[in-house]
Amino acid sequence: MKYRLMLIKIGIKKGLASKYALIFWLFSSLISLTVQYFLWQAVLTGKPNGEFKQTISYLVLMQLLTVLFPKTSYDVNDKVRSGDIALDLLKPVAFATQLLWESIGYSVVKFAVIGTVDLLVCLWILNFKIALSTILMVLVTAILAYLLYFELELLLGTFSFYTYSIWGISTFKEAILLVLAGNIFPTNFYPAVIKKVASFLPFQYSFGAVGMLAQKPSWSLFIQVVLIQLFYIILFNVLFKFLFKRSVVSTVIQGG
């Protein structure tokens, strides 16, 4: 357990080492929020104020998750390209474990610098009126969404062993998330077919499902979301382990 704490500490220190980058990230996040505020105000003209508030708080929550979630595929890609992955593989701790806990540390710093502002904005829009049960449901599903997104990023990163660059794959992932995850547009605005497709795929359970619970919390939806999240986390984990083992032994660690 202690090494996990140390990895979190390392992640925090790495985050603090790039504090100026995070401050700029905060400003760009605030600009993005402002644009979304006025955009959705225009889109929902004539609709009840409650709907606008719900939509904008949903989008702030999505932005918060986007900021907090790790970009592990790029970390894996960098390590594969430089060959430094060899040293991580030679530790008595699994590669994915090292990445996960270090990412959590980095996310702690991102939460402190950017996330708290997003969260305060979100609560302010909701007049600081939010039920304790909703907080609990959002918290649990957000943690599982983090793990699910991490597994997805790990899987994408593993392609680096074959492609040595995941820029294209990552851009494709962003496009898929844009359509199916509900992190830019709330899924309830989607046509019924896409909504149906998205409900079976994993992407929505990293973003949109958490927002849906924040908007319309219910224990039945919570249990459904948690079960699907757990299913995909386990599935991705098994897939990653299988693919990663094959990749490590059958491809070449770069450099002499």
Add this chain to the structure above:
Amino acid sequence: MIIETKNLVKRYRKVKAAKLFHKEYRIFDAVKNVSLEIHQGDHVGLVGLNGSGKSTLIKMILGILQPDGGSIKTFGRDPLNNRQKNAAKIGVVFGQRSQLRWDLPAIDTFKLNREIYQVPEDIFTKRVTKLARMLQATEFLTQPVRTLSLGQRMKAEFIAALIHDPELLILDEPTIGLDVLTKNSITQFLQQLTDKTIIFTSHDLDEVAKVCLRILILNQGQLVLDQSSLQLAELDVPTTVTFTSADKLSADLIKQWPNMMQLKNGSYQIAGIKQENLKEVLSTITARIPVANIEVKSNKLAYLLAHLKQQEVQQ
């Protein structure tokens, strides 16, 4: 026995010709039928030119590359399926890779390794203090790694690799790009690690021979020589002396060394000097010529490889 390989083979597929929609490949043997045994406490130098298969062999020993033929055992087990188990007993320093966190001080990586390898706090402190003193590294361990020189970074890499007191230390070209003083300091440090099994790869035979009692030479994937460094030291390898002088050389000296030639930069070079004559040549040069600069080189590895190839052809 710590490492045992039998007829180990690794093949790579390399692109021969690339067209728009089609690539032609050729099979390239990076390691060919290598059989060797490394025992506890051995200091083994793995020497070869670039691309001779040293790093490929190391990767198979570590279990991060799958062999295509033969067998390999590290600590008595298949390294591929026991990589993490073996990791607790192995320390690794790669000259061209780093386990240190770029933005953080080296001491943070040491602390992380302390937790990963479960080293008790008091032992950790004593070990780091001792290693830092041996490598003269105490001053810079709290500086961010990005501010360190290459030599300082490599010293920190050595400490990071030794935090858990590994039985086997694998050094893959750890002195690449380092200046002479840092190289010497690292060599002296390694000479003191008598309780460890060391595999030291390099293309510099003389450097490896300072640390290792046994030398393995790999050439084009084949193990061509397995000999003690003492035996290798006794080999009469021709030496080349290059010197620079502002004065012109006297006619009798030129006559004395008919194989001496003047290089484009004005320096003089005498090649192919036998060991028994080297002392005399150097004495003559220093006594009779006002020398500005002098360099003595003996490329033992190139000589050995050429010699072995010649023997192979004769057989």
